[in-house]
Amino acid sequence: MNVLVINCGSSSLKFQLIQSDTEDVLAKGLCERIGIEGSRIVYTPAGKDKITIESPMPDHTNAIKLVLNCLTDETNGVVKSLSEIHAVGHRVVHGGEKFASSVVVNDEVMKAIEECSNLAPLHNPANLLGISVCKELMPGVPQVAVFDTAFHQTMPPKAYLYGLPYEAYTEDKIRRYGFHGTSHSYVSKRVAEMLGKKPEDLKTIVCHLGNGSSICAVNQGKCVDTTMGLTPLAGLLMGTRCGDIDPSILEFYAQKHNLDVYQVTDILNKKSGVLGISGVSSDFRDVEEAADAGNERCKYALDAFKYQVAKFIGGYAAAMNGVDVIVFTAGVGENSATTRQGVCDYLGYLGITIDAEANGKRGEEIEITTADSKVKVFVVPTNEELMIARDTVALTK
Ligand code: AMP
Numbered sequence: 001m002n003v004l005v006i007n008c009g010s011s012s013l014k015f016q017l018i019q020s021d022t023e024d025v026l027a028k029g030l031c032e033r034i035g036i037e038g039s040r041i042v043y044t045p046a047g048k049d050k051i052t053i054e055s056p057m058p059d060h061t062n063a064i065k066l067v068l069n070c071l072t073d074e075t076n077g078v079v080k081s082l083s084e085i086h087a088v089g090h091r092v093v094h095g096g097e098k099f100a101s102s103v104v105v106n107d108e109v110m111k112a113i114e115e116c117s118n119l120a121p122l123h124n125p126a127n128l129l130g131i132s133v134c135k136e137l138m139p140g141v142p143q144v145a146v147f148d149t150a151f152h153q154t155m156p157p158k159a160y161l162y163g164l165p166y167e168a169y170t171e172d173k174i175r176r177y178g179f180h181g182t183s184h185s186y187v188s189k190r191v192a193e194m195l196g197k198k199p200e201d202l203k204t205i206v207c208h209l210g211n212g213s214s215i216c217a218v219n220q221g222k223c224v225d226t227t228m229g230l231t232p233l234a235g236l237l238m239g240t241r242c243g244d245i246d247p248s249i250l251e252f253y254a255q256k257h258n259l260d261v262y263q264v265t266d267i268l269n270k271k272s273g274v275l276g277i278s279g280v281s282s283d284f285r286d287v288e289e290a291a292d293a294g295n296e297r298c299k300y301a302l303d304a305f306k307y308q309v310a311k312f313i314g315g316y317a318a319a320m321n322g323v324d325v326i327v328f329t330a331g332v333g334e335n336s337a338t339t340r341q342g343v344c345d346y347l348g349y350l351g352i353t354i355d356a357e358a359n360g361k362r363g364e365e366i367e368i369t370t371a372d373s374k375v376k377v378f379v380v381p382t383n384e385e386l387m388i389a390r391d392t393v394a395l396t397k
Contacts (some may be wrong), residue, residue, distance in 0.1 A: 001397060002026065002084055003389040004071075006064075007091040008130030010122060011035055013063050017071055017078060017085070018389040025385075026078040027071055031063040039063075043070040045078050060126075064133045087142045088134045089392030091182070091384065093123035095147030096173060102150065102391035105131055105143040113145065119173065119230065144392040151181030154222040159319075162229075176234075178226035180208045180330075184216040186387040187329045187380045192221075194365065194378065195325065203320045205313055208382065209339065210330030211239040211282065215309065217316035225319055227312055233269060236308050237301075239282035242272035243308065277301035284332045284339070306339060310346035317350065323375055326352075329382040334363045340379070350375045 001021070007014040016028040029043040029050075039057040044050040053070075057063045071077055071085070079085065090105075096116040103109050110128065117124040131143050160176040161169060168174040184206045191206075192199040199221030206216045213236045216226040227235025227243075237243040245268070254264050275282035278301040280290050291298035317323040326347075328340050337359050344354050351374025359368040361379075369377045 001086045001393055002079060003392045004085050004088045004134075005091075005385045005388045005392070006088060006130050006134065007385075008060065008126050010126045013060065013067070013130065015067050016385045016389075018385065020389055020393045023386060023389070028385075029067065029070065031057060031067065033057070034060060034063045041066050041070065043067075043076070045076050048076065051076060060129045061133045061136070064130070064137060068137060082138060082141075085138065085141060087144060087392050087396045088138065089144045089146055089388040090127060090131050090134070091148065091388060092127040092131075092145045093148045093179065094120035094177065095145075095149045095153075096177070097153065097175075099145070099147045099150050100153035102144055102146040102388075102395060104395050105135075105145050109145060119177070142392075142396040144388075144395050146182060146388045146391050148179045148181050149177045151185040152176075152178030152216070152223045152226050155225060159225040174230055176226070176229045178214065178216070178223065179228045179232045180212070180214045180216070181223070182384040182387045183208050183329060183382040184214075184218065184223065184226070186383055187327050188216070188218040188221070190365075190380050191325055191327045191378050194367075194380070195376070202324045203322050205316050205323050205326045207309055207313070207326065207328050207333055207343070208330045209236075209309065209328065209333035209336075212241065213238045213305075213309075213330070213332070215312045215316065217319055219320045225316060236312065237273045237277075237305060239284075240270050240273050240275045242268045242276070274301045274305060277304060284336055288336065288338060302339070302342070306342035307346070309339075309343045313343070313347065323350065325376045325378060327378045327380050329380050334379055334381050337362070340368065340377075344377060347375070352377060 003018050003020055005016045011034045013031040017026040019026055027045045031041045033039040034057045040052055040054045042050055042052050071079055072081055092113055094116045096119055098112045113124055113128055134143055187206045188204045189199055192202055204218040208214050212232055214226055214228045217224045233241050235243050250264050274287055278287050278298045280298055281287055287298045287301055291302055332339055340359055344352055353370045353373045354368055355370045358366055363381055366379050368379060
């Protein structure tokens with residue numbers, strides 16, 4: 001079965017066509033600047049060089065048409081016709097409390113996703129648009145929605161309730177939802193496989209450290225806590241997001257600089273985190289380079305990040321009454337040996353000893369602890385697209 005995986009943002013769209021029996025990626029690509037001048041598609045058929053096509057994409061319908069044209073193109077296409085695309089899996093950011101797992105899309109599901117839009121106003125409308133356009137261009141092909149929040153729906157009330165008036169939860173749905181669920185789910189299952197164990201027999205902490213970062217405590221295969229909250233702004237400080245801060249800072253900052261709540265929230269989302277502290281970049285590579293060259297603020301930013309990761313790991317080990325395995329994933333988690341080492345330097349009390357040579361490797365599935373380490377630490381590259389394709393197959397085959 002060939003599954004088209006779509007991750008639709010407001011002005012960009014990532015896609016992969018996956019053959020589900022072999023789990024091979026037949027082609028992948030990215031549409032950029034949809035609705036903006038200078039739009040282009042970068043398309044890579046398996047085994048060939050990437051092709052960049054500059055083409056106007058005034059809206060998502062044009063973008064998806066272009067994707068389908070690339071996939072069925074006589075020279076660089078990977079299927080002969082659209083009839084060889086058997087299902088489409090869509091990443092949907094927010095499923096609220098309604099969706100604890102992936103679902104085949106119907107009118108009722110579309111309406112429910114729309115109802116969650118106030119919880120993710122930047123993402124859900126774009127995700128819905130992607131689904132609508134695919135339904136229109138590929139009538140009769142089943143569409144599946146895979147939610148970033150779904151894996152976290154097993155959290156108990158003590159983990160998802162905020163210390164707010166209870167009506168904030170019951171009436172306004174304000175609670176911890178968590179994000180990156182598809183990644184946490186994939187990585188926690190994959191590390192169990194690598195250990196030759198069932199997820200049910202493990203206490204796992206997954207550190208998804210990228211531009212956006214979150215940590216998830218997975219006990220017996222189920223999420224019991226995670227760092228992101230009502231929105232992805234919570235938890236760790238990230239590339240540009242502040243993470244957990246004293247909520248009074250909002251009013252203090254607004255008054256001090258004569259800003260409104262939207263302006264301060266914009267600062268918390270886009271000008272804070274590693275970028276905010278370092279003043280150099282949100283990209284860990286730049287910040288690591290500047291820190292190595294002696295930039296103090298870059299050192300503070302990286303130190304604060306590692307310190308926060310270690311604190312959450314400690315908290316989650318307590319929450320689960322132990323931990324068997326810690327996994328690093330996503331751009332920073334997979335590639336930054338110094339971040340992994342720096343985090344693990346705090347974790348000696350758990351009996352963790354890092355194998356420096358293994359930790360020096362980049363972007364591959366590997367155990368980075370020594371044989372006698374009491375808690376195992378792994379690097380597992382995430383694969384959200386594969387997880388979306390697997391769910392799509394499971395629901396439509
Ligand atoms: P993601 O959001 O998962 O794509 O991760 C993006 C982040 O990964 C960026 O901050 C990159 O700087 C970081 N990253 C990628 N490669 C490396 C590397 N070799 N060393 C440190 N950080 C990296």
